[in-house]
Amino acid sequence: MRLLIPRFGALAFLALLASALVARAATAALSPLERATTDPSFTATGEPGSLALLGVIPSFVLVGPLAVVAALFPGVFARLAIGMKRWRAFLVVASLNSTLALVYFALVTYRPHWLPPGSGFGPAAIASYFTLFALVGSVWAGCRYRRMAAAAPEVTAPPDRTEILALAGLTAFAALGTVLTALFAGWDSTLRVPMREFTFIGLALLAATLYAGYRALTHRADSDAGGCAPAVRLSLPGEAVALGTLVLCGFATVLLTSAPTSGPVATGTETGDAETVFGPRLVGEPVAIAAFELEGNKKEKVFGRVMSNLALDGERLVFGTSASPADGRMLCMNRATGKVEWALDDPDLKAVFCTPTVANGKVYCGEGMHEDRGRRLFCVSASTGVPVWKEPFKTASHTEGAPAVAGGKVYFPAGDDGLYCARADTGAPVWQLKGGKETGIHIDAAPVVSNGTVFVGSGLYSYVAVALDAVTGAEKWRTDLGLRVFGQPLVSEGNVFYGVGTGNMGADVWHYDEEGAARDTEAAGAVCCLDATTGKEKWRYPLPRSVHTGLAADAFSIYAGCRDGFVYALDRRTGKLRWKAGIGSSVTSAPAVAAEGGFPVAVYAVSREGRMFCLNPQTGAVVWWRGELPGYNWAGRDENNVMCTPLVISTVTSTGSKRTIYFGAHQTDLNPNVRHVAVFKFEDVIGE
Known part of the structure; x- marks a missing residue:
């Protein structure tokens, strides 16, 4: 994305420049009357006014098809560019809103700390600005249309076939962009910045196309009883219809983003x-x-948010944060004062979702999210944050799950790299449970070590629970759980408990491209109890949605948080429901x-x-x-x-x-x- 925006901007600039040059040449070839009907800035002396260039600035949504038309049919494009001058206000507003939306998205994603504090640059405020621009553009369009009608009444005639086809083509292109965005990023992304503005531009073009078609189909209504058409017709310009649609879409966005977003409160027990x-x-x-x-x-x-759980080290809390997907930190904070005592500020550190593990005066922590590759495991001093290992442990994948330290070794998950065991003092590798599509293993969840056994689970390719010998890495057993494992298992009294489900932490169902065919179809989840020695499933409690967090336990119950908004308490021996309590939407x-x-x-x-x-x-x-x-x-x-x-x-x-x-x-x-x-x-x- 960092490279995409500047490259896209350069291509857009070249397209805009080409549009301007072609339009200039075409304008010069037209008669004064033709120029007056398309360019109200044309003066009596025959010189174009200062606003002429604005008439050929298309929105980024329009750059693609216009560039193709310009390359293949320069003559047609010259006439089309002149027609676009009648849509100057809409094109300027569309360009301004879409460009600012891209800039705002880039800032929010990669440099949100550059945004000034306060509500002036929040989602509701940004939507208000875009709506205001569209409203100003509507007034501008109305004034221009009246001047054009006064200079050349035929401008009020119904749109011709060329204009209708051009509008229909641009609408189809915008619709294609929206559909592709939805396929790659989900339909909800089409209503979020920056694609929201492109979606609104597409809706505006659709409204203008429908209005143009209506004018063309009902053109006889303009004629008098004798069949003669008047010089000036009572009508709205298509540009005003498009801008009015932008205003309505923007106003609805302002209302939605300004509305309270509080979810439901506790809904009681069973x-x-x-x-x-x-x-x-x-x-x-x-x-x-x-x-x-x-x-x-x-x-x-400190800018960002806490992504991991908190690790306790006396009077200090150690945790991972993220300012953006590409910008993470590990912090050690005094829990009484909030002062940062030390921070791991590796310049290449990705978002830290991994919960740090504090053991023997050292802190072990990984980095990265599911889409990251080439991530590392760090070992630093718990008191100073100074690296203990000569260099971090490098993997080919990501290290999301909390490391487990036992017997002088550290065990940690590494996505498609499976599970690693390394020496806790030096970071030297000991053994590896290989992962990847070939082996059917992808481990993101934190491992648990108990009685010489390492318990892990796989979230991609195959959805299995695996028990390994802690010394050699030899597999003891493997049990198919049927659903993804992204949460840390819990070992207690000879049993190991897993929370499982479809999707991931942010979605009920999700398609991972590396898996090939889609696996998730309907939301589902469960809590499973396996015999820690044999891996045999003892009981399973089905849930309507996933459990991708860790579990808690006491002498009587297993507790799970589910994406359906409930906390469940299950009898640890039988798996029967004790109670469930609703605490929110998820x-x-x-x-x-x-x-x-x-x-x-x-x-x-x-x-x-x-x-x-x-x-x-x-x-x-x-x-x-x-x-x-x-x-x-x-x-x-x-x-x-x-x-x-x-x-x-x-x-x-x-x-x-x-x-x-x-x-x-x-x-x-x-x-x-x-x-x-x-x-x-x-x-x-x-x-x-």
């Missing part, structure tokens, strides 16, 4: 009549611990359970919209919940989803107990594109 008589209670207000960097005497927020982070003396007292979960819930572990009843986090703005966008699992720290008090709950997300300055790293802190107590 039974709905349980009452809480004992449990934690929220104390105080939630606190946002923003991550700050200190540059001299300047206190500056759950994109794992729940956490707190226990006192081995007895569960609370389950904590956060919705993708940023609502924090404390649930009774026995009934699922909502003990307390809190929304409206300070400075947080979900804005109805998946890229703002909370993906961080709550981190619970329990302490004993003189009268009972206290829990401090952290989870990472972001804060905004009204503009949801300008995000700053933040960790939110809650506290609840029992017995005070």
Whole structure:
């Protein structure tokens, strides 16, 4: 994308220049009367006015077909270019809006921190500006049309066959662009910046084409009883119809982007009549611990959002962030002050979705998302962030899942590279479970090491759970789970539990090109229990949508967050449902359970919209919940989803107990594109 925009801009500029030169030559060949009917800036002296060039500036949507016509049929294009002068206002507005949309998209994607803070550059504001430009263009078009009609009344005649075909061709080209965008990026992308503006231009051209066809079919209505057509017809110009369509589309966008985007609140439990008589209670207000960097005497927020879970290292929290897909960081933050104590700022570091693992004074962390290749695993000092290994462990794929450290070795997933085992002190490779389409393995989920066995799962090619010998890497068993595995398994009391499903973290169904034929057809999910020794499936609880986050457990239940917006509690022995509690429109982070003396007292979960819930572990009843986090703005966008699992720290008090709950997300300055790293802190107590 970084290379595409400048190249596209250069081609567009050449096309615009060619259009201008051809149009100039054609204009010079026309008679003064013809020039007056197409160019109101033409003066009595026969010299074109200063606005002539604006009449041949097409929108980027039109550059492709116009360039083809110009190359193959220069004579036809010359006449078409002159006709385009009658559409000067629409073309200028379309060019301005589409170009600004591309620039805005590039900034939001790659340099969002360049956008000024505040709501002036938020989605609603940008939509308002584009609508205002279209409205101004409508007024301009109306004034021009009246002047043209006064100079040459025949301009009010119904459009001829050439104009209708040109409009129909441009409309078909715009429709083709919209369909291709939908096929490659989904239909929702056609209504998001930047393609939204191109979609609106296509709708405007469609409206103008239909209006032109209507004028042509009903042209006899202009004639009097004797069949004579008047010199001036009462009509709207097609340009005004197109601009009016842009205004209506823009106005609807402003209303939608300005409307509240809050999702549903908790919908209760399966039974709905349980009452809480004992449990934690929220104390105080939630606190946002923003991550700050200190540059001299300047206190500056860290741009981006928290992508990973939080790793606890004493009074410090270590986590991964992303400012854009190509710009990631690993931060170590003091959880009391929000001060960044150190940061891994490798210039080539991609978004850090991987949850860091702290072990023996070291931090192990990977980088990259599914589309990234050639990513690495880092090992740095937990106290300073200084690299411990001579160089990061290089892979041919990405390293999304949290590493597991055991027995002096570190085990980590690497997508199409499968699973690696390396020495924890030096990073020297020990063994590898090879992945890729040939082996039918793609591992993104964090592994778990227990009793000399490594448990992993595959999310592409084959959807299997695999157990490996931790020392040699030899396969112990492999079980087909039937659905993708993108969440970390959980091992407890001789069993291993997997959350599975279709799609991925952001979609219920998804087609991965590397798999070939589409695999996902309908949304589905499940929680599965396998025997840790044999891999035999003991029970499975089907769910309507996927579970691609980790699981939590206590002595009685397994807890799962599902994309259907519910937290499920399942009997760990039988897999039967204990309860389910709705917390929002989707759950994109794992729940956490707190226990006192081995007895569960609370389950904590956060919705993708940023609502924090404390649930009774026995009934699922909502003990307390809190929304409206300070400075947080979900804005109805998946890229703002909370993906961080709550981190619970329990302490004993003189009268009972206290829990401090952290989870990472972001804060905004009204503009949801300008995000700053933040960790939110809650506290609840029992017995005070």
